[in-house]
Amino acid sequence: MKPQTRIALLIAGSLPALACATAAQAQTAAVADDGQTKSTSANDAGQANDKQSLTSSDIIVTGSRTAESAPLTASLTTTQPQSAVSRDYIDNTTPAADFNELIALTPGVSITGAGNGYGFGETKAVIRGFQDGEYNITYDSIPFGDTNNPTHHSTAFFPSNTIETVVVDRGPGNASQLGQASYGGNLNMYSRAVKDQMGGQVQAIAGPWNSFIGRAEFQSGAIQSLGGTRIVLTGQIMQSDGALTYSPVAGKNLYGKAVVPIGASNTLTVMSTWNRNHYYQSDVAKGATCGSATKGIAGFANAALGPDGQPLTQLSGTNCAASSNVGVYGKNYGLTNDPTTMDYWRYNRTDKTTDFSYLRLQSELGSGFSMDNRVYMYGYTNNTLSGNSGTVVTGFAGAGTPASPYVAVTKAGDVLGYNKMNKYRVLGYIGQLNYSFALGKIRLGGWYEHADTDRHLVDLDMTTGALSFNEKFNNGNGSAAQNALPSTALAAIQYVQHSNWSQYQLFGEFEIRPIDSLAITPGVKYVHFTRGVDALVNQKSRGPIDTSQTWTKTLPFLTANWEAMTNWSFYAQYAQGMYVPDLSSFYSTSGSLSTALDALKPQTTTNYQVGTVWHGDKVSIDVDGYVINVNNKIGTCTTVGCDTTLLVNIGQVRYKGVEGQLSLMPVRGLTLFANGSYNYARSVTTGAQIAKAPFGTAAAGFVYRDQGFRLSFNQKYTGPQYATEFSGNPNLRLYRIKPYSVGEFAMSQEVGEHFRLGITVQNVFDSRAVTAISSSSSGAPTTVVNGVSYQNGYGQGDQFNFLPPRSFLVDARIKF
Template sequence: MIKHPLRGALLAASSLLACTAHAADAPATAAAEAASAASDPQSTTANQTGQANDAQSLTSSDIIVTGSRAAQVAPITASLTTTQPQAAVSREFIDNANAASDFNQLIALTPSVSISGSNNGTGFTETKATIRGFQDGDYNVTYDSIPFADTNNPTHHSTAFFPVTTIETVVVDRGPGNASQLGQATYGGNINMYSRAVSDQMGGQVQGLLGNWNTFIGRAEFQSGAIDKLGGAKFVVAGQFLRSDGALTNSPVNSKNLFAKAVIPIGTANTLTLLSTWNRNFYYQSDLQKGATCGTGGTALAAGTQLTATNCTPTSQIGQYGLNYGLGSDPTKQDYWKYNRTDKTTDFSYIRLQSKLAPGLSLDNRAYMYGYTNNTMSGNTGSVLALSGAGTVASPYKTTTVAGDIPGYYKLNKYRVLGYIGQINYDFALGKIRVGGWYEHADTDRARFDLDRTTGMPSYNEKFAPVTGVGTLPSAAYANINYLQYSKWNQYQLFAEFEFHPIEALSITPGVKYVHFNRSISGPVNQKSRNPIDTAATWTKTLPFATINWQAKDNWSFYGQYAQGMYVPDLSSFYTPSGTSTDQAVQQQNLAKLQPQTSTNYQVGTVWHGSHVSVDVDGYIINVNNKIAADTSTGAPSNALVNIGQVRYKGVEGQVSFVPVTGLTLFANGSYNYAHSVTSGAQIASAPFSTAALGAFYNHNGTRVSFSQKFTGPQYATEATAGATGPRSYRIAPYSVGEFAISQMIANRFRIGATVSNVFNNRAITSIANGKTYGVDDQFQFLAPRSFMVDARITF
């Protein structure tokens, strides 16, 4: 029912595009665009070597074109040169957003994007972004065109690496990009972040922010400016400290970040860029639960009944503590907040050398590394067990219950990634040639040990795998180990593309990429089965690409894309639920046959930038093959992974910006997103049917005022059952959330401001972790309550 008005809105936007092309307001010309960029060199870093974006970036869509006043001041815009649907988030928007925002929340207003996980308040818990129904792990996230992700699967921790103080701009590419777009999941799109620009002018700023829930954020930044004695070298250093009690009970957070970047000219033909950032954060939240329990008195709800938090049982967590339940304060229970702490330390560094070898010929080299260490302490269900003697081979050790002690565990996830990206660029009369490659190596340690949280000593809760227990008694040291494993990957990608310009206004770019991915795993106790493991698998794929961009006028372009993407199987493809020899044999057979998920993308769109109006509209069809899911065949081990079925994605998206008077920008966008499983014929889980956003942004003479509202359409928390009839359960009702910000610059040195998040205090359900029985033991997450933040900034 919701999709029809949205389609109408998109059709109206398309009609507006056609009309405004002939409107009285004069279109921006290429000359005007060049003059604008020249007059404000910091408005975009597109052509500054070594900065956030650069002329030799890995995809042409990295370059943000501000072809009109409307596009230049819009909070979100698209490039005239893009070859796929795109949303570029401006530095102005980032600077005026909620200071605690993570990179997912910075893109929340873009088309087809929905955000979940902010139940503890903006920036105070990790969030996940969904793009067109593609979940985190189905798309790439890059920083200065360097891909980064977890090493068990290519997902991301939104608060672990890059706070907003390290981000200049963000570009969301809703597509695989060209052949030169690199990443572990060239599949559902790309979130491309770019580091803070290094200014030619010396200066800096200090900022302090206070908010409810005892929130404090302190920031400092210093720009050296171009240093003549060092040949024009420029440096920036920045830092941030954040602490908050959070919106949820007993869920405080604390984080700190240091960032440094240097851009150093070497002679007249080389530029060296050095960047390093370090982050430490810890927080208190349950590692077991995915929300607060509700329950309906043990009685299952009828299928299709809308889940709400209005009928929770008095004994449930919501019933006892309300919507803001996070953790408890009773040390005799496993949800005691001091038993549930996560501590993360991360770093990300690179060295980059850009060289002009000859007229039109250039070389770009990047070597990088990043690391992640997650130490999690958690309470657990069940009982603390102590060893009480030897048993049989089948049940080698006896245990007794330790009355009154609280069970729990310690979990480690630690990885280090090293990589290199090399690219040769050749520009000549007919176009550009880009050839290059990417190599990456990753080492990961993962472990989980059962603990007595009351005493800190081991708890011997684990059963022994049958294969392990044949013939001899295993060591008692393994009785408290849930898993202890080491994994590696060695991957490389080779690419080549030719951006052909048969005429000046037309760009045709065919390309090809070869992907080679080897993953190995070893260890004495594998996850789930708990048997020893030492195995590896390799997946390869050749991916073709072709894009076109035609600038029919200086301010109006059309584009199209054909591209293939792939998703390499996760580390979990090596797991089996038990250690029986039969299950291990089936797992090895499945692993040998398991193929990467692949996608074929077809997209078309248009971008128009007038002096007062900017519009872009697109449509897409994406076919996903080799969907990886659990093997449901007769006799298959539970949760063993195989390739099944297809998923089809299709939809339309559009956005428009309008500048009625100087300083005021009105903004709106919308999308209709169809993401159906071919197997079940239903919309896949966690994929909203639609999204929309609107906003008003005013910036004039030092006064900045903004309001935005994001709408997320209906979605389902779980997958539909193939062949099922009747109403579908676990529907999440549509919801929206708004943000207001105001600030005033005083004497060009001082700024005071305030931000209100969730302006209308909407407490809608945003995610549901389903229990065994519908409506009985489900867990809910909600929008965090309305929050306030005030800030003061001194610029020098």
């Protein structure tokens, strides 16, 4: 069956265009045992997820209409647990979402940070208990992230109009999976696809809080005068007052991609996107307080024992003190309109500008050989103003005492704050050589990347805009500790720092096929990473520094995929991953820093995973189980007499669990889906579940399509979790977050050939549940057990994040 015939049949059957084939336009087909068509996205060069791409999620193979119609699915060829998010879901139910919110339905994933409204604030995703920075995020198989550690900003680079699909790989992948944190998994985004036919659309989205998103898309189609070149251009503007008080946001994005055939054997892809946004949010405060100035939190419920055997104390964010943020402003607290306070909205603005571009040349060399070469560049500039607690210091005067010769001159009534800047530029190259022959495939390649970063933080008098001299300085008493600090002239600078890295990774893998239905892929990757810091005033330590450190590691991989039937496969994975120590490893003036860096080992994981994927006529299902052992966990030394300014390897964490996804098509046009996970993530040392790792997740919903009408609903459940790490208190485990769920409803109708009208309801049942807590020990009660003092209650400054209130978005599109 020809691809064009296949697509026509899908449309005639009121099914979406192949959602899980994602960015590819050309597809191959074969008839599966159940009479359905087996489809793959592997054969269209330049569309990001094709046969020459890098990750295990690059080739999505489906074996039934049920799998194709579901919002989430897994490929029949996967070698690790996987969830591919369809373009249909992205396009129809999450119009303002960032890339973390696009994966919210997937098993084992939880999201925080959406309190200002979906798409109107930076979010963080947790995958199986692994935090942002402990897994890779890629765009067209190119890893990206911050340069102090590989964390990410969900609204900074890629709004959803630049994303064709997202694939969550819950594992390190094969040897060819690149990134600094091939450790806890991979979130792989793919760029908007080019199409063979000319067309496009203009879209307007309006909602509460004076929210508006405008988008435009243009597809050139195949330009025969340019050899069949295809181009896609998109743009977006966004603005909103935000769900939180005095927390407006605005942004704009431009995106373009061209896929250019060069002769019969080469394809050049050129992609570039630029993004600029600003928002008003405190860089210091992490939520709304609930306690008063004289006592901690009152609104909690006590229960018997939790899953880890610890007494439960669950905070609800209710019964808050009248003087707290929640008591005064409610759960929508963000900032204020009072210029005498640090949370005055004009004192708290962040501006970000980013860009991301690449050139990719794919070449078919003949005789089974092919090459893929990519050169890329991305940049990030973050300029932040934030109010801060404390007293403005205008300078120094007086003789003081011999122990402290300088006397600070303060200015009462003025508001303290700071300016923070983080600016980096990353350049990289990825190259690979592929060879296909009768027994399988060989892939050899390498990755080189260089980054330069400049960062500073300067204290300010926010009331006047003048400098404020609040940092530690050499007070002149002659001690070694004081002599290591900068002079009074630099007391307004918390840090001014240049850093860089140069890294390369070399990989090789051999896909062996003893029989057509079995692929066994051993592989190996070598990592070589050098990080350097050159700072006049280094962060935290406040001393000068000029040093570097190199970490290396060889990582083995072994994966297998067996297609027991054309629509039923089994897979297994053994893989090692690693996390390179981040910039905070250098934040010490200790004379032992060099020795500590030499001894500091990268965090590593050893992954054991098995699973199965079945795409039946009416039912599609995949199930997996995993055990992941983390070694060389990096943290602060707690041994008596240890230098706590140094980072060291402190122990192990063990992750294990089961996950599954199910899709059902009882009648043509209706797809039901559900998924769930049980996720164990515990410290081997303490036996306690680690912070921000839900014990389980679940999701369920449906999608109905009929002749241009689309109706969907989904509900995501996030199980109980702890907001903070276990302190060791044998009597009490504090900061347990209650389980919560959030739903989304969407409906749309095509009107004729050129108009579409839709509505989306987010947080359908208006849950205002707590999703994150930033703890404070200030004013908290304590207890002494075996001579050790522990916090034994809640602090006055504990801060809460809540789900945003229910919202309605109206979406109108004109197509051409």
